[in-house]
Amino acid sequence: MIHRFLKITVILIWHLNLSAQPDKPNIVLIMADDLGFECISANGGTSYQTPNIDRLVSQGMRFENCHAQPLCTPSRVQIMTGKYNVRNYTKFGELDRGEITFGNYFKQAGYKTAIAGKWQLGKEADSPQHFGFDQSCLWQQSKPRTDDDGHDTRFSNPILEINGTVKHFGNGAYGPDIVSDFICDFIEKNKEDPFFAYYPMLLTHCPFTPTPASEDWDPESPGSLDYKGKPSYFPEMVSYMDRLVGKVVSKIEALGLSENTIILFTGDNGTDKPIVSMFRGNPYPGGKGQTTDHGTHVPLVVQWTGTIEAAKECHDLIDFSDLLPTLCEAAQIDLSADETIDGRSFLSQLLGKKASPREWIYSWYSRSGSRTNLKEFARTTEYKLYKTGGFYKVTNDVFEDHPIATDDMTEEEKDINNTLTEVLKYYDDTRE
Incomplete structure (x- = not known):
């Protein structure tokens, strides 16, 4: 009788654990721009303080061996489609409109979807919506990165496109604040529905310029005329980037959504070349555009309160093609119809279950999309x-x-x- 009672209890607990993992968890994918693995203090970096990202690490899983492509557009195409660039990369600043992205998959599965931040994947007014995003607030969609006078348009008093409509912001507005507000508003408006929010941040890409937290912030600045700016501002930009990550996480917590929301933080490629950081006791130069670890090794942190065990580390090999199948598996979205997806889900690692880690990853890297300089x-x-x-x-x-x-x-x-x-x-x- 006691044995039967214990057996029934175990079965009940098992069913409760299954029900604790929602069929449609919310997803928030945050991707910093030009931020390598070495910039995060929880990874061993000592040049910058990243307390909000470190807090994600303390509450979730930190990955030691995640790799992106060495440059922005190749990485964005790979993370959004789950495929290696050899299959579908066309040229810089473009995503083939015949491709299916995680936005499409989640929208088809009944999720509310949004993207805010950097686009650079097609100039059509409907590009984000074509790729599955209900709502969008983007920089460098149909407009170039500079205005007619050569000022960068992403940071101070920016030019952004909201659902395909171009909007010029003034009065000291800061682009990263606007897009993070957009993400937070989207989360709040859709708190009763499953949602997928993709937040490819504007920070910490050059031009390296003051943030609103800098002593020499100029609210009247029309944007930098210098493409690179001044590398001395990079630490302030890292700090502001970390603050915005904390802002989004705090919104999720305030709405009581933490246990039903998977939060991921990563970077699209290595840090820009003018930047040299201290990493685990040694100088570490940024390697954006290079195929060495300096160009491909990026941070990856995943938090899912109550589902992913806190303060865990994973040393398995991960690359950007793996994000799409992982998130789709977590949301029980079937990908079997597309046999060209190269990524492998690492959901088992996140859940602390027995896994079959990758033995290798592959990269086909060409900025232009041609075999020249491949x-x-x-x-x-x-x-x-x-x-x-x-x-x-x-x-x-x-x-x-x-x-x-x-x-x-x-x-x-x-x-x-x-x-x-x-x-x-x-x-x-x-x-x-």
């Missing part, structure tokens, strides 16, 4: 093999200065090289 490689956590034959132990050779000759490889390294060679061959005929 860099193609496959890698494990420790080793990287380029299509051109360069083989590196990247954990010991971060700048990839010392390729390992075949004669110098250990038997284990030869096996890894052979595996990565097969990965590269697998994608040989993918791009016509």
